[in-house]
Amino acid sequence: MTEAQQLFVLLAVLYLVECTGWAHAHAYAFHSWLGESFKPVRPGRWFGNPDGGLLVRHLLPPLGTHFLAQWCPISFSRDAIVGYVPQAVGTVDRPNQSAQCWRRDDVEEVRVDGKYVLVNGERFVRCVGDPEARHYADRIRQWQTGGQPLELIARWLDESLDVDAIDSRWQEFVQRSAASRFFGNLLFCLLFVAGPFLVWQQGLSRAWVFLIIPLVPLVLGAVITFVRLHRFFVPDDRVDRILHAFVAAVYPLEACRAVDMVSRHVFTGYHPLAVACALCREDDFRDFGRRFLSDLHFPLQPVFHLEEPAARTVVEDFRELQIDACNRMLAREEIELGTLMTSWMPEEGSQTYCPRCQSQFVLETGLCSVCGIELLNWGEELG
Numbered sequence: 001m002t003e004a005q006q007l008f009v010l011l012a013v014l015y016l017v018e019c020t021g022w023a024h025a026h027a028y029a030f031h032s033w034l035g036e037s038f039k040p041v042r043p044g045r046w047f048g049n050p051d052g053g054l055l056v057r058h059l060l061p062p063l064g065t066h067f068l069a070q071w072c073p074i075s076f077s078r079d080a081i082v083g084y085v086p087q088a089v090g091t092v093d094r095p096n097q098s099a100q101c102w103r104r105d106d107v108e109e110v111r112v113d114g115k116y117v118l119v120n121g122e123r124f125v126r127c128v129g130d131p132e133a134r135h136y137a138d139r140i141r142q143w144q145t146g147g148q149p150l151e152l153i154a155r156w157l158d159e160s161l162d163v164d165a166i167d168s169r170w171q172e173f174v175q176r177s178a179a180s181r182f183f184g185n186l187l188f189c190l191l192f193v194a195g196p197f198l199v200w201q202q203g204l205s206r207a208w209v210f211l212i213i214p215l216v217p218l219v220l221g222a223v224i225t226f227v228r229l230h231r232f233f234v235p236d237d238r239v240d241r242i243l244h245a246f247v248a249a250v251y252p253l254e255a256c257r258a259v260d261m262v263s264r265h266v267f268t269g270y271h272p273l274a275v276a277c278a279l280c281r282e283d284d285f286r287d288f289g290r291r292f293l294s295d296l297h298f299p300l301q302p303v304f305h306l307e308e309p310a311a312r313t314v315v316e317d318f319r320e321l322q323i324d325a326c327n328r329m330l331a332r333e334e335i336e337l338g339t340l341m342t343s344w345m346p347e348e349g350s351q352t353y354c355p356r357c358q359s360q361f362v363l364e365t366g367l368c369s370v371c372g373i374e375l376l377n378w379g380e381e382l383g
């Protein structure tokens with residue numbers, strides 16, 4: 001292999017690394033290859049652990065878009081917050097969570113350290129990114145200082161499940177990311193199409209000049225459009241904006257993927273269920289909605305490893321508030337909960353089923369061996 005070939009192989013490997021990322025288990029990714037319908041993807045489908053997993057984004061910038069959406073990692077109640085939620089969608093493990101319980105009067109300081117929200121100097125919850133951590137830190141401050149906390153929590157949940165707002169934000173992103181995507185696409189074509197062709201035709205010693213001349217303005221254009229896009233969708237994260245702009249300026253592969261650095265934070269504070277409803281095809285939404293709602297209504301057992309009874313009550317009350325908010329969202333979208341959660345049919349000989357994982361059993365009664373949930377008879381009401 002010649003030196004030029006080795007160089008392009010190295011570039012391709014580094015580009016593949018740019019296409020991967022790690023996401024927390026409390027999030028779902030939404031990928032689209034052609035920009036129309038999105039597929040929900042659980043982090044760690046191929047490689048991961050209970051705390052999170054590897055995500056592989058689309059390889060070609062011209063064709064794909066990648067969003068992340070995280071459900072609320074904090075259980076809120078009128079008088080206390082707990083760094084624990086029982087959700088474990090699509091897995092048989094829960095991520096490690098602090099499970100700290102703080103009463104309203106005991107919260108003296110809330111701050112952010114990277115992806116972590118710290119309460120009184122202790123790590124309370126971990127989020128998928130810095131903007132998400134700031135979002136939930138603000139929620140805790142508002143919960144502590146605002147009046148009528150239950151109304152506040154219900155309003156937040158409704159806002160996070162606002163499908164129309166998500167659709168508007170998606171349309172805005174399509175419009176505003178066009179310039180950044182244009183420069184990313186041209187850079188990709190220069191590095192992986194025109195570059196190898198020129199080197200093959202003229203050799204590396206002569207071709208590099210023809211590559212550098214367009215490379216400089218394209219990288220500059222990618223950086224400027226990235227900064228504008230980032231400033232609009234992630235206005236509070238100036239440090240992240242400067243850091244990524246600098247890296248993109250000196251590392252063209254990062255500039256190629258500049259849109260991804262913004263898109264993963266576009267739906268900060270929005271619930272994955274509503275994002276799926278706004279962006280996915282109906283069958284993909286129904287599949288994701290069934291898994292999410294089954295998990296919410298019938299959480300993996302045992303639900304609690306929490307010793308403190310007050311913390312258990314907070315977690316259970318917040319789960320009920322989430323169920324109510326999801327029901328309101330389904331009603332707004334005219335989707336019937338029953339048909340969403342029972343879209344499968346009994347197999348021959350099956351007597352019972354697990355309402356969480358949908359495994360079917362010949363037993364007349366018992367517990368699901370995977371989820372620890374009491375089996376239901378066919379025809380028995382869910383919820």
Ligand SMILES: [Zn+2]
Binds near residue numbers: 354356368370
């Ligand atoms: Zn099960």
